[in-house]
Amino acid sequence: MTNVDPSTEVRQLSGGQRQGVSIARATAWGARTIIMDEPTAALGVRESERVIDVIRRLRDSNLCVLIVSHNIPQFLAVAxxxxxxxxxxxxxxxxxxxxxxxxxxxxxxx
Incomplete structure (x- = not known):
């Protein structure tokens, strides 16, 4: 999430940006495991790609990310x-x- 005014209310953000806020909150509290239920379900292609990229970075930093999704091919790429x-x-x-x-x-x- 770059180029977002920090004073912007979460309800004014896009779906992908909201997912980013949720992930940031979890990691800020030091979570070592993050569970995501349908993290890209209501997102467009570009927003979904951004969320997948964040998931990939979390995985690469040795966080455990458990994803529940109906979009199997999308998550096989990062699992x-x-x-x-x-x-x-x-x-x-x-x-x-x-x-x-x-x-x-x-x-x-x-």
Missing amino acids: DRSGSCARGDWWLTGWRARRITPTSWGTSRA
Whole structure:
């Protein structure tokens, strides 16, 4: 979040900027784990890319980022580990080196 007047009220910010404020608040308190539920759900393409970039930087700084999302391909690009939960069962969990492809969802079970 650059070029934003610090006196701007959060309600006046875009969706991506609001996500940035939420992430900044969590890291300012020294959180080592951040849980995000659909962090890009209501965002445009550009805002989503910015949020993904922030997630990538958090990951690279050794923070644990747990993301819940329906947009699987978007987050496979930044995940160290990935998995899916359907009807209470975990499917296709694994390390990045063994990451599944979108075409294999639902065909294998961990």
